[in-house]
Amino acid sequence: MVRILVVDDHAIVRSGLMMLLNGRQGMEVVGEAADGDEAIAQAQTLRPDVVLMDLSMPHGKDGLTAAAELKRSLPETAVLILTMHDDEGYLFRAIQSGASGYILKSAPHEELLAAIRHVAEGQAYLYPTATKRLMSDYLDKMKNGEHAGTYESLSDREKEILAKVAQGYSNKEIAEQLVISVKTVESHKSNLMEKLELRTRPDLVKFAMKKGLLTFD
Missing domain, CATH: 1.10.10.10 (Winged helix-like DNA-binding domain superfamily/Winged helix DNA-binding domain)
Incomplete structure (x- = not known):
């Protein structure tokens, strides 16, 4: 059973995700949170397998900051970023924060479910076009002699x-x-x-x- 913590500042979005995930075999939503601070507190108490984390939350810590803290305090818990931002900058920052995956809110339900299963098993997950973009950018940086941390x-x-x-x-x-x-x-x-x-x-x-x-x- 994959135990999931759902984090999003919109209550309606959280409810929809919880209904979707609880209706699937092998998945259980064990908690919800509205911001990064609450997500960290809930995760430390509930010890979920996966934290499904919104990227932009106006109150408290944002998703990337929370993901980085969770990576340090709960390394066995996978963080899957779920966002509307199809943006290279956010993508790279999510990876640098220690998130195990990055998927768009516009993705089909089955793709989201597959992403959750992937990160729960210790694998990384990026939506298809992001993988191509990531590889292209990496090759460009290597060609120009750049590296992460510049x-x-x-x-x-x-x-x-x-x-x-x-x-x-x-x-x-x-x-x-x-x-x-x-x-x-x-x-x-x-x-x-x-x-x-x-x-x-x-x-x-x-x-x-x-x-x-x-x-x-």
Whole structure:
């Protein structure tokens, strides 16, 4: 029996997924959560085989941040990202977060069920066009001498926040300038530092200087 935790900020979506999954042989929904913080707490208590995780949730931790934390605290639990974002940037970030799979909300039910079974068995799952895109991008990076953890692996927002943090702005000041929440700034900052394998603000400043992100009059 595959034990599943469903995580989505929309109650109607959660209900629909629970009805679909509970009606299938060999699957059982053991819990639900509306944001990343709740998902982590529920997973630590319920120890599901698979966490079916929405990517974008406005309150609490987002799906990628929660996936990374679950990977560290519950390595035996597989995280399957279920999202509407058919976007290369999100795809790579999901993989880097430790998610076992990435599937679109527009996918047929049978494809979702197959994806859940795959990750529950310890396999990775990407929707078909994503696999082709991933391989193409990887080959391009190899050809250009790039690798994971480079500045180019950051999203545009992460690059923006990297520069502002290096310039000495606080999380609150960055949030006000970019008109986003402090939690969102903290999430982006955590993600970019993990991607670049940086641990402290001085490390971040040195990296920004090397990249020419800081200018001095």
